[in-house]
Amino acid sequence: MSEPVRRPIRANEPTNRLIPSERFAARTAGMTASEIRALFAVASRPEVVSLAGGMPNLAALPLPALAEEVADLVARDGQVALQYGSAQGTPELREQICEVMAVEGIRADPNDVVVTVGSQMALDLVTRIYCDPGDVVVAEGPSYVGALGSFAAYQARVVHVAMDEHGLVPTLLRETLSALATRGVTPKFLYTIPNFHNPAGVTMAVERRSEVLQICAEYGVAVVEDNPYGLLGFTGRVYPALRSLDRDVIYLGSFSKTFASGLRVGWALVPPAVRDRLVLAAESATLCPPSFTQMLVSRYLAGHDWRSQIKTFAEAYRERRDAMLRALETHLPPGCTWNVPDGGFYVWLTVPDGVDTKAMLPRAVTARVAYASGTGFYADGFGSRQLRLSYCYPTPERITEGVRRLAAVLESELDVIRTFGSPSRPNLGPAPARNGPQTPSPHTP
Numbered sequence: 383m384s385e386p387v388r389r390p391i392r393a394n395e396p397t398n399r400l401i402p403s404e405r406f407a408a409r410t411a412g413m414t415a416s417e418i419r420a421l422f423a424v425a426s427r428p429e430v431v432s433l434a435g436g437m438p439n440l441a442a443l444p445l446p447a448l449a450e451e452v453a454d455l456v457a458r459d460g461q462v463a464l465q466y467g468s469a470q471g472t473p474e475l476r477e478q479i480c481e482v483m484a485v486e487g488i489r490a491d492p493n494d495v496v497v498t499v500g501s502q503m504a505l506d507l508v509t510r511i512y513c514d515p516g517d518v519v520v521a522e523g524p525s526y527v528g529a530l531g532s533f534a535a536y537q538a539r540v541v542h543v544a545m546d547e548h549g550l551v552p553t554l555l556r557e558t559l560s561a562l563a564t565r566g567v568t569p570k571f572l573y574t575i576p577n578f579h580n581p582a583g584v585t586m587a588v589e590r591r592s593e594v595l596q597i598c599a600e601y602g603v604a605v606v607e608d609n610p611y612g613l614l615g616f617t618g619r620v621y622p623a624l625r626s627l628d629r630d631v632i633y634l635g636s637f638s639k640t641f642a643s644g645l646r647v648g649w650a651l652v653p654p655a656v657r658d659r660l661v662l663a664a665e666s667a668t669l670c671p672p673s674f675t676q677m678l679v680s681r682y683l684a685g686h687d688w689r690s691q692i693k694t695f696a697e698a699y700r701e702r703r704d705a706m707l708r709a710l711e712t713h714l715p716p717g718c719t720w721n722v723p724d725g726g727f728y729v730w731l732t733v734p735d736g737v738d739t740k741a742m743l744p745r746a747v748t749a750r751v752a753y754a755s756g757t758g759f760y761a762d763g764f765g766s767r768q769l770r771l772s773y774c775y776p777t778p779e780r781i782t783e784g785v786r787r788l789a790a791v792l793e794s795e796l797d798v799i800r801t802f803g804s805p806s807r808p809n810l811g812p813a814p815a816r817n818g819p820q821t822p823s824p825h826t827p
């Protein structure tokens with residue numbers, strides 16, 4: 383049989399070489415834009431009060447002093463700062479990172495620190511080296527949307543374990559691991575955010591920490607501790623990191639919330655047996671983290687009082703948290719509950735039965751307030767009665783106004799539901815009488 387005659391194709395002639403459905407890897411099917419990112423364009427219009435994003439508030443940074451550091455860094459050390467560097471990160475910064483982690487009781491060797499482009503990259507790399515398609519990761523429900531994105535990108539399946547006001551519930555963790563074990567499944571790791579959780583705002587009780595570690599050890603499950611907010615508490619209390627209790631914990635840290643998110647400097651502290659693999663994965667992703675931003679962070683840590691800068695940040699966040707809590711108490715309709723975070727950026731709000739926070743979002747944005755609906759923080763579609771409010775970025779006045787607008791949207795939503803019923807619960811009766819700060823809604827997968 384003779385070959386069909388192929389006519390020559392010009393270089394820029396359209397072909398089907400890039401047609402997504404045929405050519406993209408199967409794992410890209412799990413890569414969806416997070417609801418928050420999808421919202422970003424609308425939510426960042428000036429007339430909209432955005433309580434959606436988790437952007438740190440950088441107003442308190444000493445910008446003139448930093449400008450001098452940047453100029454001096456280029457003038458004195460430009461040949462190194464503008465050059466490739468080590469895949470693991472600069473030795474000086476890795477030493478300083480160990481000093482930062484010591485505040486939370488961690489004793490670490492700089493050789494076990496791998497500097498990454500934000501802790502998001504560390505999350506991605508850890509998932510990359512542990513997860514094959516179909517592997518199970520256990521995570522709190524709700525959990526950090528960026529982590530869920532990484533797990534989805536590597537086709538890992540997420541099994542959620544509920545929290546209460548003291549964080550991850552150990553008995554539920556044990557039940558979940560036991561149920562998985564009876565099906566012959568050992569999760570690759572537990573992913574947990576013990577301090578000032580994103581999005582739930584809660585902190586894992588100190589008494590629970592060793593219990594959680596013990597349960598994971600019993601079931602042979604590794605622990606990944608993600609801790610970008612740990613130093614941003616409002617009471618002065620610093621909680622012991624899980625890694626301070628168990629050297630096998632993989633710990634992820636970041637300068638995004640305690641210094642400057644735009645520099646994209648984070649890290650992983652890993653047991654020596656994991657380090658080489660992680661460095662190889664890092665090398666294949668970026669060759670090396672940027673020398674420039676690492677050296678800038680090093681100068682900042684060496685030359686500035688970073689501890690008191692963190693206190694200044696925490697004070698600003700506490701003031702904003704208070705404004706949000708006052709506004710919630712004052713304006714929200716009955717039947718809403720929320721937690722009282724003692725650090726970090728977020729309040730997790732449960733709305734009355736019948737309200738769907740995802741469906742309500744376009745109406746909220748029309749009313750010039752944005753939030754992150756709860757479904758984005760679960761891998762299993764749960765969370766339609768929840769939403770996350772961030773108080774980190776807007777001024778206290780804007781926060782108050784944003785909550786007032788949100789309350790009005792909720793009121794009209796409830797009016798409609800009372801009149802016509804809701805898709806999930808037709809003809810909702812009278813609204814529940816009580817509202818106020820409470821625990822995050824428990825969720826059992």
Ligand SMILES: Cc1ncc(COP(=O)(O)O)c(C=O)c1O
Pocket residue numbers: 436499500501502503526528575580608609610635636637638643646647648
């Ligand atoms: C829980 C959690 N982990 C990781 C990250 C990523 O932080 P980074 O800026 O260091 O990549 C965030 C950012 O919001 C976060 O909330």
